[in-house]
Amino acid sequence: MAKQETKNIHPKKYKTKVILTDKSIRYMMYSKKFPNDELHLDTCPKSHRAWTKDGSFSSERGSRVNKFKNKFPGMK
Numbered sequence: 001m002a003k004q005e006t007k008n009i010h011p012k013k014y015k016t017k018v019i020l021t022d023k024s025i026r027y028m029m030y031s032k033k034f035p036n037d038e039l040h041l042d043t044c045p046k047s048h049r050a051w052t053k054d055g056s057f058s059s060e061r062g063s064r065v066n067k068f069k070n071k072f073p074g075m076k
Contacts, residue, residue, distance in 0.1 A: 020044050 021044040
């Protein structure tokens with residue numbers, strides 16, 4: 001017996017206007033439908049330190065990896 005083909009398994013995509021915090025606009029495809037086809041971001045990926053690697057997080061100071069590196073400084 002042949003395996004049956006599954007049709008329409010992919011979600012429908014919607015073109016969405018993404019408005020960044022600096023008021024710049026990008027258009028992206030999403031599988032979720034947003035009101036008025038707009039999405040307003042609270043944090044900007046251009047300036048937020050989670051994406052730009054600026055600054056240090058409090059979790060980096062006391063992480064297990066850093067504790068291990070301090071305990072065994074010669075290991076790579």
